């Protein structure tokens with residue numbers, strides 16, 4: 135479904151069930167991101183990585199050590215298929231479509247209805263980057279470039295400081311954005 139103009143979103147997954155099918159290294163990254171966003175992850179896969187088994191052991195997710203069945207989608211808000219096994223993504227997608235559940239298909243994007251992005255976090259800002267599924271390695275490169283442009287902490291701290299001063303001085307709204315740009319350009323060329 136990558137050929138269409140995608141609609142970007144930030145999802146509240148806190149306390150919502152997310153089904154992850156497959157528990158290899160690619161699934162591991164998605165699961166870690168989902169768990170840190172507070173999702174209740176239900177993992178279905180005959181074999182799981184050491185890290186995923188450890189997360190299951192400490193109660194951060196539930197792991198069913200068997201192959202996917204259509205009933206696994208029951209109650210899920212979102213699903214991830216990450217098995218690399220022939221035909222599994224298609225089965226997950228067909229049943230998920232029937233149940234109106236969005237699916238990230240990491241090995242077979244045509245059998246998915248959502249794709250994940252590369253993320254740069256500068257709390258409270260989140261920059262999500264996508265090539266609409268066409269060039270993941272380039273997406274990673276753009277993420278690394280954005281990380282260099284937005285160094286940890288400085289960016290938001292500097293903007294907050296500017297804003298405190300604008301308020302104290304009653305700076306006109308119309309001049310604030312231009313001043314922020316000037317100040318950031320000056321920092322970048324220092």
Ligand SMILES: C[C@@]1(CC(=O)O)c2cc3[nH]c(cc4nc(cc5[nH]c(cc(n2)[C@H]1CCC(=O)O)[C@@](C)(CC(=O)O)[C@@H]5CCC(=O)O)C(CC(=O)O)=C4CCC(=O)O)c(CCC(=O)O)c3CC(=O)O
Nearest residue numbers: 240243249250251252264265266267269270271273274277
């Ligand atoms: C469609 C999508 C589905 C989804 O995962 O949701 C997808 C699909 C596939 N990725 C593949 C390969 C690679 N993926 C990466 C990296 C990332 N891939 C991510 C997302 C996405 N990957 C979604 C679209 C993203 C977009 O719109 O650009 C990132 C951004 C986020 C994340 O993984 O969390 C993360 C960067 C994280 C970071 O910032 O570091 C690298 C580079 C590397 O790891 O060094 C490679 C090797 C280079 C290459 O092949 O390009 C393959 C081929 C597998 C094969 O051929 O066997 C498929 C399947 C296919 O396309 O058919």
Ligand SMILES: NC(=O)C1=CN([C@@H]2O[C@H](COP(=O)(O)OP(=O)(O)OC[C@H]3O[C@@H](n4cnc5c(N)ncnc54)[C@H](O)[C@@H]3O)[C@@H](O)[C@H]2O)C=CC1
Nearest residue numbers: 156157158159160161179180181201202217218219240241
């Ligand atoms: N989206 C992305 O960012 C990337 C995607 N990929 C693709 O992702 C796929 C998965 O890669 P890995 O995690 O390295 O694979 P892996 O081989 O390490 O893990 C596969 C997992 O799927 C499980 N599995 C197999 N059949 C199953 C079934 N019928 N039901 C449930 N679980 C089943 C296995 O038990 C295992 O946990 C590959 O096809 C790879 O090409 C690879 C790199 C990046």
